[in-house]
Amino acid sequence: MQTGHVTTPFGRRAMSLALVRSQMAIENPRPDARIEKWKVFRDVCEARERLGIQDRALAVLDALLTFHPQAELDPSQGLVVFPSNAQLSVRAHGITETTLRRQLAALVDAGLILRRDSPNGKRYVHRNRDGEVEQAYGFDLTPLLARATELALMAQDVAAERARFRRAREALTICRRDVRKLISAAVEEGAAGNWDHVEAEYVSILARLPRHPNRSQVETTLDEMELLREEVLNILEIQLKTEEVHGNAIQNDRHIQNSNTESINELEPSSGKEQGESLVDKPLTRDEAKEIQKTGREPIKAFPLGMVLRACPQITDYGPGGRIEHWRELMKAAIVVRSMLGVSPSAYEEACNAMGPENAAAAMACILERSNFITSAGGYLRDLARRSERGEFSLGPMLMALLKANTSGHLKSA
Structure with missing residues (x-):
């Protein structure tokens, strides 16, 4: 097997068996072999990390190639360039001589160039009478030509990776967005399901992803997130099918009851004795039925009490005995907070009329949670009430943002 010539460095630069091995591994290119020098340079740039070289080394290699007069690397034209360090520094954008020496050594160690040192270590050339180069001492670019195919394949593999x-x-970003918004919609609209567990699993999956992950870690996280998305969709599919069955039954029941033109169902609200019980499924009262007939829109329904307390834990301190177990206790605590934050009774009454007493109390809990960032609590509550009357405001996004902030805070403190 024909191999390239093994050369030793001049002076105190040490020779190593690794350098011998790398030089012997470079086969002499065929006499007719040619490669466009800037194409192979682009391949080296693409495969920079795999070759273990820095950007400064690429700048030095770029400068070395500019001293090769031809556009192609052609062994018949000679592949040794012999610029001085001063000339190289200028063309390598003015890097210092110390940096230049270090990056030249890195290019040699990476097997991209060879040293052809003269007896005294200087770089120069011997020419014949016709001016043709007979012997040159400097940096040999032969490895770039000999490894052109290898470097091209390496660059393609890096690009594909x-x-x-x-x-x-991209797939993880989309899947993460899907799960986040599906959970928010499910909680906001009171869908049945253990959403606390789903939320905790979502946070846990993202917590396991490193700050600067590689492709394998991203794909592992993507697999876990896709499984969670399937779980969420399955829960929602069951919920929607159940609601469809119940909706058809209710529609049939109402059709029978509407045959009596003088009867109006007077449905009383459920007691909501259990902590966190949702009022989403509470039957309509006579006043709510009249409101729908008058305005053409359904009153805003309350969110689960447990969700409100997790998103706004500070409101618990103002409940009877420092705890809140029922909606009535939350509304009592909201009255205390209203007075403490300087919200006028009229502003709070407007909010109750616009949102309903449960949601008005939940809004006060949110305002208390963000009181450090709100200049006028009364003005803020009035604005929420006006937006709610126009159908432009929902407590859901506000509660989810506070819930997410509190969850992140607990994770950081842990």
């Missing part, structure tokens, strides 16, 4: 990594990150 980068594309796979980018697609994996």
Whole structure:
């Protein structure tokens, strides 16, 4: 097997068996072999990390290639360039001589160039009478030509790996967004399900992802997030099918009851004795039925009490005995907070009329939670009431933002 010439460095630069091995591994290129020098340079740039070289080394290699007069690397034209360190520094954007020496050594260790040192270590050339180069001492670019195919394949593999990594990150971003919004919609609209567990699993999956992950870690997280998305969709599918069955039954029941033109169902609200019980499924009262007939829109329904207390834990301190177990206790605590924050009775009454007493109390809990960022609690509550009357406001996003902030705070403190 023909191999490239093994050369030893001049002076105090040490020779190593690794350097011998790398030089012997470089086969002499065929006499007719040629490669466009800037194409192979682009391949080296693409495969920079795998070759173990830095950006400064690429700048030095770029400068070395500019001293090769031809556009192609052609062994018949000679592949040794012999610029001085001063000339190299200028073309390498003015890097210092110390940095230049270090990056030249890195290019040699990476097997991209060879040293052809003269007896005295200087870089120069011997020419014949016709001006043709007979012997040159400097840096040999032969490895770039000999490894051109290898470098091209390496660059293609790096580009493909980068594309796979980018697609994996994009897929994870979309899947993460899907899960986040599905959970928010389910909690906001009171869908049945253990959403606390789903939320905890969502946070846990993201917590296991490193700050600067590789492709394998991203794909593992993507697999876990896709499974969670399937679980959420299955829960919602069961919920929607159940609601559809119940809706058909209720529609049939109402059709029978509407045959009596003089009867109006007077449905009383449920007691809501258990902590966190949702009022979403509470039957309509006569006043609510009249409100729907008058305004054409259904009154805003309350969120689960447990969710409100998790999103706004500070309101618990103002409940009877420092605890809140029922909606009535939350509304009593909201009255105390209203007075403490300087919200006028009229502003709170407007909110109760616009949102309903439960949601008005929950809004006060949210305002208390963000009181450090709100200049006028009364003005803020009035604005929420006006937006609620126009159908432009929902407590859901506010509660979910506070719930997420509190969950993140607990994770950081842990």
